[in-house]
Amino acid sequence: MKMKMTMILLSSSMLLSLVSSSAESQAQEQQTLLKLKELWHDPSPLASWTASPIASSHCGWPEVTCHDDGSVSELHLYYKDIRYPIPQIVCDLSNLTFLDVGNNSIPGGFPTVLYSCTKLTYLDISQNYFVGPIPGDVDRLPGLSHLIVTGNNFSSDIPGSIVNLKNLRELSIGQNQFNGTYPEGIFGMSSLEVLSLAYNYLLLPSRMPSNLTMLKRVRSLGLTMMNLLGDIPDSIGDMFALEYLDLGINNLTGQIPDSIFKLKNLTHLYLWGNSLSGTIPRVVESLNLAVIDLSMNNLIGTIPEDFGKLQRLSNLVLMYNNLSGQIPESVGRIPSLTDVRLFYNQFSGMLPPDFGRYSALTRFEVAMNNFTGGLPENLCFNGKLLGLAAFGNNFTGSLPRSLGNCSSLLQVMINDNNFSGNVPEGLWSSPNLLILKLNDNILTGDLPDVFSPSLTHIIISNNRFSGSIPGGFSSAKSLQVLQASHNLLNGTIPVELTDLPQLNSLSLGGNQISGEIPTNILSWNSLGALNLSHNQISGLIPEALASLSVLTELDLSENKLSGIIPPQLGQIKFTFLNLSDNFLTGSIPSYFENGAYENSFLNNPGLCTSDRSVKLRLCNAEPTSWRRIRLSYLALIITVTVASLALASLLVLYMICTFRKKNSVFNPTWKLTPFHKLSFTESDILPGLHEHNVIGSGGSGKVYRVPVSQSSEVVAVKKICNSRKLEHRLEKEFLAEVEILGRIRHKNIVKLMCCISCENVKYLVYEYMANRSLDRWLHKKRMPSSVVTDRRVLLDWPQRLHIAIGAARGLSYMHHDCCPPIIHRDIKSSNVLIDSDFDAKIADFGLARMLLVHGEAATMSTVAGSFGYMAPEYGRTHRVNEKIDVYSFGVILLELTTGKEPNDTDDDVCLAEWAWQHVQEDKPIVDALDPDLREESNLREMVSVFKLAATTQQ
Numbered sequence: 001m002k003m004k005m006t007m008i009l010l011s012s013s014m015l016l017s018l019v020s021s022s023a024e025s026q027a028q029e030q031q032t033l034l035k036l037k038e039l040w041h042d043p044s045p046l047a048s049w050t051a052s053p054i055a056s057s058h059c060g061w062p063e064v065t066c067h068d069d070g071s072v073s074e075l076h077l078y079y080k081d082i083r084y085p086i087p088q089i090v091c092d093l094s095n096l097t098f099l100d101v102g103n104n105s106i107p108g109g110f111p112t113v114l115y116s117c118t119k120l121t122y123l124d125i126s127q128n129y130f131v132g133p134i135p136g137d138v139d140r141l142p143g144l145s146h147l148i149v150t151g152n153n154f155s156s157d158i159p160g161s162i163v164n165l166k167n168l169r170e171l172s173i174g175q176n177q178f179n180g181t182y183p184e185g186i187f188g189m190s191s192l193e194v195l196s197l198a199y200n201y202l203l204l205p206s207r208m209p210s211n212l213t214m215l216k217r218v219r220s221l222g223l224t225m226m227n228l229l230g231d232i233p234d235s236i237g238d239m240f241a242l243e244y245l246d247l248g249i250n251n252l253t254g255q256i257p258d259s260i261f262k263l264k265n266l267t268h269l270y271l272w273g274n275s276l277s278g279t280i281p282r283v284v285e286s287l288n289l290a291v292i293d294l295s296m297n298n299l300i301g302t303i304p305e306d307f308g309k310l311q312r313l314s315n316l317v318l319m320y321n322n323l324s325g326q327i328p329e330s331v332g333r334i335p336s337l338t339d340v341r342l343f344y345n346q347f348s349g350m351l352p353p354d355f356g357r358y359s360a361l362t363r364f365e366v367a368m369n370n371f372t373g374g375l376p377e378n379l380c381f382n383g384k385l386l387g388l389a390a391f392g393n394n395f396t397g398s399l400p401r402s403l404g405n406c407s408s409l410l411q412v413m414i415n416d417n418n419f420s421g422n423v424p425e426g427l428w429s430s431p432n433l434l435i436l437k438l439n440d441n442i443l444t445g446d447l448p449d450v451f452s453p454s455l456t457h458i459i460i461s462n463n464r465f466s467g468s469i470p471g472g473f474s475s476a477k478s479l480q481v482l483q484a485s486h487n488l489l490n491g492t493i494p495v496e497l498t499d500l501p502q503l504n505s506l507s508l509g510g511n512q513i514s515g516e517i518p519t520n521i522l523s524w525n526s527l528g529a530l531n532l533s534h535n536q537i538s539g540l541i542p543e544a545l546a547s548l549s550v551l552t553e554l555d556l557s558e559n560k561l562s563g564i565i566p567p568q569l570g571q572i573k574f575t576f577l578n579l580s581d582n583f584l585t586g587s588i589p590s591y592f593e594n595g596a597y598e599n600s601f602l603n604n605p606g607l608c609t610s611d612r613s614v615k616l617r618l619c620n621a622e623p624t625s626w627r628r629i630r631l632s633y634l635a636l637i638i639t640v641t642v643a644s645l646a647l648a649s650l651l652v653l654y655m656i657c658t659f660r661k662k663n664s665v666f667n668p669t670w671k672l673t674p675f676h677k678l679s680f681t682e683s684d685i686l687p688g689l690h691e692h693n694v695i696g697s698g699g700s701g702k703v704y705r706v707p708v709s710q711s712s713e714v715v716a717v718k719k720i721c722n723s724r725k726l727e728h729r730l731e732k733e734f735l736a737e738v739e740i741l742g743r744i745r746h747k748n749i750v751k752l753m754c755c756i757s758c759e760n761v762k763y764l765v766y767e768y769m770a771n772r773s774l775d776r777w778l779h780k781k782r783m784p785s786s787v788v789t790d791r792r793v794l795l796d797w798p799q800r801l802h803i804a805i806g807a808a809r810g811l812s813y814m815h816h817d818c819c820p821p822i823i824h825r826d827i828k829s830s831n832v833l834i835d836s837d838f839d840a841k842i843a844d845f846g847l848a849r850m851l852l853v854h855g856e857a858a859t860m861s862t863v864a865g866s867f868g869y870m871a872p873e874y875g876r877t878h879r880v881n882e883k884i885d886v887y888s889f890g891v892i893l894l895e896l897t898t899g900k901e902p903n904d905t906d907d908d909v910c911l912a913e914w915a916w917q918h919v920q921e922d923k924p925i926v927d928a929l930d931p932d933l934r935e936e937s938n939l940r941e942m943v944s945v946f947k948l949a950a951t952t953q954q
């Protein structure tokens, strides 16, 4: 009886325990997760992980997925600001199959604690700080289907045991420091769908009997890349499941095996940056290929006809090889093709006429080949074309009409060809166009009346453009470079041309321009080079030229200029001055009386010098006093006129300002939103917003330097204008900037003090940076004259290094210490500001956006960023993560070390590519450095920074 009772009691408690077991184990798993969070020191992205009496509540946390029975199956911890090792207790989640801790800051060796997670199939520990080898017993995770360790600092060999992972479908081990060997069997792993071995130090056992001397670690110029050395084995053709193969940036030699293009499931093939030679296999059966990137090798021969069969191909990237022959016509008709990069090869013949007709091309880059005939008519048929680079070929005929109706265009470079006829009307005013290079062709016609306000470079020299110089240039407010020399332009220099405050270089030499040089040129305060030579310009050299504070190159030779050389011009330390072949008179300013200017004044019969080092007659004879007097009268009259004009315009400005001031003071709707403790109110700021205080203009509006009344403080005020058409976009830009910047506090990030807004005008008030932006210092453009008296003082190396470190700190703060991380998206030297202590601060968050993280980098709908700084993958995929900033920062480092401009339009390749070529060609790095700074004491640091920069570009 007693026994029976016990039996009954026992069984009922068993039943009870059965019912509650699942709830119990769930509660336990919740405890485990909370413990995990605690061991990771509560990273803030896991704030939603809080204890709850509901046992299964953790299954609703965004990072956690559960099985049907309530046990935890997946942990999605990508980008969660984790900075501590993975603890053993993770495996207490006994049914865990999926663990993604990518893109955190986890230190230590390979997480062998995970060996107890017996059901783990998916492991992603990419983009962390793991070091050391992948252990030899990694096959203790036999269930793995995905092993993703990309972007760590793993080193040594890839263990042979990795081939025992028979279920492995993805093996991504690129971007590490592996410096040993691969197991030979890796290319026989027939289950693999994804194999990424890019950017490593690995050596591949050659197919020949193994030769140990070949297995020596090979370093290329100390860059942090090492090499898969040897041939790609034919056996790769047995990896039938392969979809994604990335062997980029290694030192692969030999031919591309035919067997690669027989892999039916292959979609992505990256073999770029190796030393592959021979031809591209003729027979292509990989009909799913979407990306073929064979660039930067030594390939010869033609593009296989079979490429035309690749109906899913979107990226055809073959630049920097020695490929030749014609492009198969069928390639032009591939319906998914968006990105074509064939530059720097030996291709010839006509381009297939259908390019762009059947697919939405975004990049079409065929520069530096031997193409002939015309450009395909429909490159922009689908309205997505961003960049067209066709320079350095033998193209003929007129430009396709359709380019005039392609509003997506950012950059058009078709220089150095034989294009003729008129430029399609709409091209000049294409709303997003930044760079238009048409030079060295035989183009004709008048220049238009309207230019795109986005244009920064218009380069049309050495053509046959005719007619007068249009006043419409005043619409190109962002213009930095205007080169129109050696055309057939006539008429006078329109006053509108002097209203370009960003203009850095103006070249109109070798035309038929007449009339006088405008005298009201003070808005040319960014102008560094002015070339008006070989025209029919008459009148006097305006004194105002002497007040252009950054002018260093002046060529007015071969004109009909008369009168004296304004003595004030002697204050400018020209690096190039040519006033020869004019009718100038009088003696030259004494500053020019030295050998450096010996050829600057030739063939001016009326000029003389008191110094023999200049090739002029000596002024020993009495100057004709009559003429002197006449001249000084003339000068006086001009001075008076200029002065009174200036006075009048001041008066007008003053009136406008007071009118505005009244308007604004009495406008009750101003709202000030402070982000810091302020010593001023809107009424201290608003009166200072007038033209005299303008110091620049950005994409969205003017920037003012405003001294705060009743205090010594100076602030920078950025106006967000309210052009009706753009209102919505700008409003969004504005809100983004305010939201982000207002919350940031960091020494190397420009401080946003407050925001002043009313219904339709908005101002952002920043701390003022006395030394303006970095680009002005590096590229010998405008330097703030208030700070620098000798304009040729440039930043020395210790200052540059200090700026680099400051900017890096600011960037690092945004990426690693802000939550969620902030991606700037438009890092460039003009967005790095310098304060009076030469500390760098990052500015202009107009383009930054919060990064949305759910295992995927946010995909931006529009391509922002500036050319020359844009990471290649950004232009290509629009995928955004911090790396695009790092890439852009690398470009800044290159600018700091080389002194070159990021998009040096003289070289036709951007700085990043130039540096890459320099490294590829094994040239000494010292030759790439800024010649002004090549002192022994700097070299070691400069070389390391250059190398560092070059690595960020890969």
Ligand SMILES: *[C@@H]1O[C@H](CO)[C@@H](O)[C@H](O)[C@H]1NC(C)=O
Binding pocket: 025, 026, 069, 070, 071, 072, 093, 094, 095
């Ligand atoms: C794991 O799954 C098994 C089978 O589905 C189940 O019996 C077990 O209770 C689960 N483990 C946990 C801790 O929930």
Ligand SMILES: *[C@@H]1O[C@H](CO)[C@@H](O)[C@H](O)[C@H]1NC(C)=O
Binding pocket: 155, 156, 179, 180, 217
């Ligand atoms: C590989 O790198 C590790 C760590 O940097 C180093 O200790 C080891 O000596 C290197 N091995 C070879 C073969 O260079």
Ligand SMILES: *[C@@H]1O[C@H](CO)[C@@H](O)[C@H](O)[C@H]1NC(C)=O
Binding pocket: 211, 212, 213, 214
């Ligand atoms: C191994 O390769 C090196 C360099 O390629 C060569 O000099 C050497 O003779 C080779 N050794 C053998 C055993 O083949």
Ligand SMILES: *[C@@H]1O[C@H](CO)[C@@H](O)[C@H](O)[C@H]1NC(C)=O
Binding pocket: 218, 219, 220, 227, 229, 251, 253, 275
């Ligand atoms: C690539 O390997 C070859 C030998 O096979 C070597 O001569 C060359 O320097 C290597 N290139 C790089 C960039 O490491």
Ligand SMILES: *[C@@H]1O[C@H](CO)[C@@H](O)[C@H](O)[C@H]1NC(C)=O
Binding pocket: 240, 241, 242, 265
């Ligand atoms: C190739 O892809 C198809 C479709 O995804 C799949 O059914 C097939 O199994 C794959 N082939 C191999 C060998 O994995």
